[in-house]
Amino acid sequence: MSRLAKTAGALYLLLICAFMLAPIVVVLLVSFSPSPVFDIPTGDFSLRWYRNLAELPELWPAVRLSVQIAGLAAFASLLLGTLCALGILRGRFPGRDGLLVLVLSPMMLPGVVLGIAMLIAFRGWGLRDGYASLMLAHVVITLPYVVRVIYGALVLFDFTMIDAARSLGCSHGRALWQVMVPNLFPSFLTAGMFAFLTSLDNYALALFLGDVHNVTLPIQILKYLDRASDPSIAAIATIMVALTVLVLVTAERLVGARRLVGG
DSSP states (O other): OOHHHHHHHHHHHHHHHHHHHHHHHHHHHHHTOOSSSSOOOSSOOOOHHHHHGGGOTTHHHHHHHHHHHHHHHHHHHHHHHHHHHHHHHHOOOTTHHHHHHHHHGGGTSOHHHHHHHHHHHHHHHTOOOHHHHHHHHHHHHHHHHHHHHHHHHHHTSOTHHHHHHHHTTOOHHHHIIIIIHHHTHHHHHHHHHHHHHHHHTOOHHHHHHOBTTBOOHHHHHHHHHHHOOSTHHHHHHHHHHHHHHHHHHHHHHHTOHHHHTTO
């Protein structure tokens, strides 16, 4: 490939990245604006809207609920996802590939479709409690991320170490706990963080399954946008973007990009 073609390809990729990241950069700049309206600062930068977050009384109950649901959903997904990934990888039964696709399918469906489907299913089962509905739904949407990461890690794991531990007197469960878990701990941590973030910023499920007593952070942000138009929302968005970037960087350092995508 000629140098001109490589340069053109690099410029094209740079333009695509700039186009995709431009809205995030705008939100970041607006969050540091001293203006009471959405405006990009041209002079001084201010932390006014970050300090203003402490003065939003309805924000913090929503944050606590979202963090609680995200933490419980991530924990449940880690347990179920690890068992599911082990069963699919090590099991010997027909339709394993189809089962893997089925487990990962919530990643491919729009959130609105999942929200409506779960609303109809839960009401058909007689489940009308908002908190329980949100918990079950968030486990469904976080489970594929855990399975994807853990499955990619298990593909590279040497299971002969489990056999060696069992030959030394360990039970199968103890061998898994003392050998596999420490070796795959970075993958478990990464999968848990992805599941936590996926649950934390999901609004489609909360829109359909939440109630007046169970208002999550994304829904509270939408409600706040209806009542006010100051850059406090930009400050919240910047914090969530920073948290996402932190998770991605940590995941890349601990697991590596190839294992994250199953390569």
